[in-house]
Structures are given as structure tokens and as C-alpha cells.
Amino acid sequence: MKTRVLQYRFGGYSSFVEFGSEALLERFVGNRAVVVWDENTTSLLASLHELPSVTLPPGERTKSLDTVSHLLERFLEEGLERDATVMAVGGGVVCDASALAASLYMRGARLVLIPTTLLAMVDAALGGKTGVNFSGYKNLAGTFYPAEQIIIIPETLETLPQREYLSGLAEVIKSAMLGDPALFEILAARVDAVLERDREVVEELILRSVAVKGRIVEQDFTERGGREWLNLGHTFAHALESVTGFEGWTHGEAVAWGIVQALRCGEAAGITDPGYAATATELLRQYGFRCEIDTISVDALIDAMQHDKKSRAGRVRYVLQRRPGETELRELNPELIRGVLNRNLS
Ligand SMILES: NC(=O)c1ccc[n+]([C@@H]2O[C@H](COP(=O)([O-])OP(=O)(O)OC[C@H]3O[C@@H](n4cnc5c(N)ncnc54)[C@H](O)[C@@H]3O)[C@@H](O)[C@H]2O)c1
Structure with a gap:
């Protein structure tokens, strides 16, 4: 390089x-x-x-x-x-x-x-x-x-084992969604090259993802406003990791699943553009990420999310997106989340 x-x-x-x-x-x-x-x-x-x-x-x-x-x-x-x-x-x-x-x-x-x-x-x-x-x-x-x-x-x-590589790829996709439409395009157009770890493509993914994170953290180093966006999908992911006892899912796989749930909840709350939710979910699917789960207790997931250590005064704020690059923090009604998660059990 x-x-x-x-x-x-x-x-x-x-x-x-x-x-x-x-x-x-x-x-x-x-x-x-x-x-x-x-x-x-x-x-x-x-x-x-x-x-x-x-x-x-x-x-x-x-x-x-x-x-x-x-x-x-x-x-x-x-x-x-x-x-x-x-x-x-x-x-x-x-x-x-x-x-x-x-x-x-x-x-x-x-x-x-x-x-x-x-x-x-x-x-x-x-x-x-x-x-x-x-x-x-x-x-x-x-x-x-x-x-x-x-x-x-x-x-x-x-x-690096392929599964660990894919785990990192979930964060690359997250970076693209947060702040780099050109990176999103590369991920969509070069699926095979990305999966086969074509050297030039991988280097481009790394450079671009670092730039997205660097930009966000420079604006809000101590997470008082803006840096939380990097947690897109993570409240759901941490709940999944905790309910499954960190077994069976890498962090990135859990994040990919969490991003899908954030998109679906955002859509149900009238925030996320449905076309964007579909496109981003399809991209995650193309990389083989699981977007549904077969057996999980939705109650346990919701309970774990309510106890997320990032909640402020017991209120959980979810990172949601309207469309690419437009991100916001919102509280969500647990019943809305329950409905979305129940609908998405496979
Ligand atoms: N500080 C932060 O801002 C931040 C952000 C995201 C994640 N994290 C943390 O990062 C951790 C997850 O990191 P990770 O996914 O890198 O996991 P990891 O460090 O556990 O590495 C995954 C596996 O790959 C192996 N490995 C590492 N490099 C290798 C290589 N080149 N070849 C072969 N094997 C290799 C490791 O030994 C390990 O078995 C979590 O604890 C998470 O909380 C921190």
C-alpha cells in the first residue's frame, strides 16, 4: 500500500x-x-x-x-x-x-x-x-x-479468518451509511471483490471508513453530541449479544442485524425512508448477514435494551436514519420495537 x-x-x-x-x-x-x-x-x-x-x-x-x-x-x-x-x-x-x-x-x-x-x-x-x-x-x-x-x-x-473479516465489514457498511455515499456504491457494486478481499478494494474500504469515523470523532470526541451516531445498530446488537451470552454471533454479525432492526423501527416510526431501508437491508443480505432470527425471546431483548448502559436517566435513545447520511437520536416506544421484532422472527 x-x-x-x-x-x-x-x-x-x-x-x-x-x-x-x-x-x-x-x-x-x-x-x-x-x-x-x-x-x-x-x-x-x-x-x-x-x-x-x-x-x-x-x-x-x-x-x-x-x-x-x-x-x-x-x-x-x-x-x-x-x-x-x-x-x-x-x-x-x-x-x-x-x-x-x-x-x-x-x-x-x-x-x-x-x-x-x-x-x-x-x-x-x-x-x-x-x-x-x-x-x-x-x-x-x-x-x-x-x-x-x-x-x-x-x-x-x-x-484473518473470513468470519472475522466479515465482522469488520459490518462496521464498514455502517460507516458508508453514516457518511460516505461513494463507499456505499463501492460496497454495492463490488460485492465479489470485497468478499474475495481484492487488495485495492479493501484498502479503499479502510481509508474511507477511517475518514468517516475520524470526521465524526473530531467533532465530538467525548460523545456529547454526534459521536453516538457511530452506535447505529449497536443498541440492538448489544442486547442480542447479551441475550445470546455472546455465543453464536460475532460483534459485526450482531451489528448488521441491529442495523436492520434500526432501519425497520425507523420506518415503523415514520422516520426512515422505506426505499432506503430496503436498499441498505438488501446490501447487508448480499454480504450474507442474518437479518432475521429464528428463536429468541423478544421480551428478553427489549429488557436488555432498557438496561443499555448508554441510556440517559433510564431513557434509551436509538440511532435512526432518515436517509443516507441523515442520522438522529430518538426515543422509541417499546411496543413499537416489540411489534417490529415480532414481525421479523423468521
Ligand atoms: N474502542 C473502540 O472505539 C471500539 C470500537 C469498536 C469495537 N471495539 C471493541 O473491539 C472488540 C472487537 O474487536 P475485534 O473484532 O477485532 O475482535 P478480537 O480482537 O477479538 O479479534 C478477533 C479474532 O481475530 C484474531 N486475530 C486478530 N488479528 C488477526 C490476524 N491478523 N490474523 C489472524 N487472527 C487474528 C484475534 O486473536 C481474535 O481471535 C470488542 O471488544 C469491541 O468492544 C472497540
């Missing part, structure tokens, strides 16, 4: 996003740094193998305060001082937990994120949200701490 650099201002922080090949990492060799990987990413990026490292078990369970505590101990053992660098190489799990540890270590160590899943490249690594799960709540404990550098090396995706 041709080297490119984007710069974002998130609150008082500056984040550089660099796109390129592994050669971008040469400058870190010999630096005072610790690399954090998981067991599936340690074999990537040989140029970092000389540096001290910590290998975490893969999977969502790793996002815990125990992991953060383990990382802080390892940073201390390695004698890291405050100006040393924490380099996270992995998916959203490694990035989120390492970033939280880096934000806490001596009140803030330098942080470089090298995302290796599509989801982390287009979403988790950018924007400064760090976090771990706590007491059954996803991302309950976290900080806002943007990485100084996010280094995107698309070749690292070569070993």
Missing part, C-alpha cells in the same frame, strides 16, 4: 493514522517499547520480534481489569518509564485493553496501535476510547486516550 498519513485532533490530542507496509515499523526497533499481542498475532510483523513483549489469550474475556493489571506489572518489570511506548498489535480486544493500560501507566505512556483485524482498522483503533468489560457490562471501565499513532498495515489481514 502506498504510504499515507492522516492527522486528527481528538480533544486536546493529536492522532496520526499511517497506512503502509511493515517498513513503517523500522523506526521502532531499538526504542524503549513493549509490544502487546495475542496468541493469534504474535507471528505477524517480524520486525517487532526483538522488542520485549506480552502475549495475551485471544478473545473477549481478555478485556478485563485483570489483564490491565497484568499489563501494568509487565510494563513495570520491563522498567518502562513514562516516555516509553506501548505498542498493541491485534484486534479490538488487544487494542482496547492495552490502550487502557497505557493511559493508566504513570498517568499516560505513549501509545501506538497496530490493528490487525478489519474491525480494529476501521473502528476500534481510532478515536481514543479505551476499555475493558466489568461486572457483565461491555466496556464499562475505560478512558478517553487516543493513540499517538495508528499504523494500518493491510497485509496483516491475510491471516
Whole structure:
């Protein structure tokens, strides 16, 4: 990939996003740094193998305060001082937990994120949200701490299982719906190339999705108005993940299902243009995402949504779209949601 650099201002922080090949990492060799990987990413990026490292078990369970505590101990053992660098190489799990540890270590160590899943490249690594799960709540404990550098090396995706790739693709589709009609067109016109991971197309998807997220977070770093749009489909997705015990659905699959429910609820509430809802749902279907579920308790889903940790004063605000790029937050009557979900059981 041709080297490119984007710069974002998130609150008082500056984040550089660099796109390129592994050669971008040469400058870190010999630096005072610790690399954090998981067991599936340690074999990537040989140029970092000389540096001290910590290998975490893969999977969502790793996002815990125990992991953060383990990382802080390892940073201390390695004698890291405050100006040393924490380099996270992995998916959203490694990035989120390492970033939280880096934000806490001596009140803030330098942080470089090298995302290796599509989801982390287009979403988790950018924007400064760090976090771990706590007491059954996803991302309950976290900080806002943007990485100084996010280094995107698309070749690292070569070993990524297709299902994980598709999980990231759901967030790419979300980005297109939120803020990039040309990206939506590419996704609709190049389904085979996207699924076969044509290199040029994948690079275009990553660049464009990063640009959408970067733009939104620059305008609202601490999520007081605007950044919530990035949660399109997520209130439904988190409820599904919680009701199914995080089994059987990747995060992206749940998000894709959640986007469809948000479109249908928006349509039922007279907000979402029906033609747009149909087009976006069809796109998700073309990528093989499940838009209906066969067995699920609608009551349990609605209950889980009422307890979404993002609710304000117990009131849940859903991210809905009128049409491409026109997004708003609305409260919805639980009976309207119940009707939509009941109609869409397959
Ligand atoms: N901070 C944010 O703004 C933000 C945004 C979105 C999601 N997230 C978080 O991101 C997490 C999900 O991230 P994810 O989907 O990347 O999951 P993940 O980190 O669990 O990675 C998915 C799987 O792919 C493996 N893997 C990673 N890179 C690989 C590669 N190149 N080759 C082979 N295997 C590889 C991992 O070991 C893991 O088994 C969730 O915890 C979510 O809350 C955070």
C-alpha cells in the first residue's frame, strides 16, 4: 500500500493514522517499547520480534481489569518509564485493553496501535476510547486516550479468518451509511471483490471508513453530541449479544442485524425512508448477514435494551436514519420495537 498519513485532533490530542507496509515499523526497533499481542498475532510483523513483549489469550474475556493489571506489572518489570511506548498489535480486544493500560501507566505512556483485524482498522483503533468489560457490562471501565499513532498495515489481514473479516465489514457498511455515499456504491457494486478481499478494494474500504469515523470523532470526541451516531445498530446488537451470552454471533454479525432492526423501527416510526431501508437491508443480505432470527425471546431483548448502559436517566435513545447520511437520536416506544421484532422472527 502506498504510504499515507492522516492527522486528527481528538480533544486536546493529536492522532496520526499511517497506512503502509511493515517498513513503517523500522523506526521502532531499538526504542524503549513493549509490544502487546495475542496468541493469534504474535507471528505477524517480524520486525517487532526483538522488542520485549506480552502475549495475551485471544478473545473477549481478555478485556478485563485483570489483564490491565497484568499489563501494568509487565510494563513495570520491563522498567518502562513514562516516555516509553506501548505498542498493541491485534484486534479490538488487544487494542482496547492495552490502550487502557497505557493511559493508566504513570498517568499516560505513549501509545501506538497496530490493528490487525478489519474491525480494529476501521473502528476500534481510532478515536481514543479505551476499555475493558466489568461486572457483565461491555466496556464499562475505560478512558478517553487516543493513540499517538495508528499504523494500518493491510497485509496483516491475510491471516484473518473470513468470519472475522466479515465482522469488520459490518462496521464498514455502517460507516458508508453514516457518511460516505461513494463507499456505499463501492460496497454495492463490488460485492465479489470485497468478499474475495481484492487488495485495492479493501484498502479503499479502510481509508474511507477511517475518514468517516475520524470526521465524526473530531467533532465530538467525548460523545456529547454526534459521536453516538457511530452506535447505529449497536443498541440492538448489544442486547442480542447479551441475550445470546455472546455465543453464536460475532460483534459485526450482531451489528448488521441491529442495523436492520434500526432501519425497520425507523420506518415503523415514520422516520426512515422505506426505499432506503430496503436498499441498505438488501446490501447487508448480499454480504450474507442474518437479518432475521429464528428463536429468541423478544421480551428478553427489549429488557436488555432498557438496561443499555448508554441510556440517559433510564431513557434509551436509538440511532435512526432518515436517509443516507441523515442520522438522529430518538426515543422509541417499546411496543413499537416489540411489534417490529415480532414481525421479523423468521
Ligand atoms: N474502542 C473502540 O472505539 C471500539 C470500537 C469498536 C469495537 N471495539 C471493541 O473491539 C472488540 C472487537 O474487536 P475485534 O473484532 O477485532 O475482535 P478480537 O480482537 O477479538 O479479534 C478477533 C479474532 O481475530 C484474531 N486475530 C486478530 N488479528 C488477526 C490476524 N491478523 N490474523 C489472524 N487472527 C487474528 C484475534 O486473536 C481474535 O481471535 C470488542 O471488544 C469491541 O468492544 C472497540
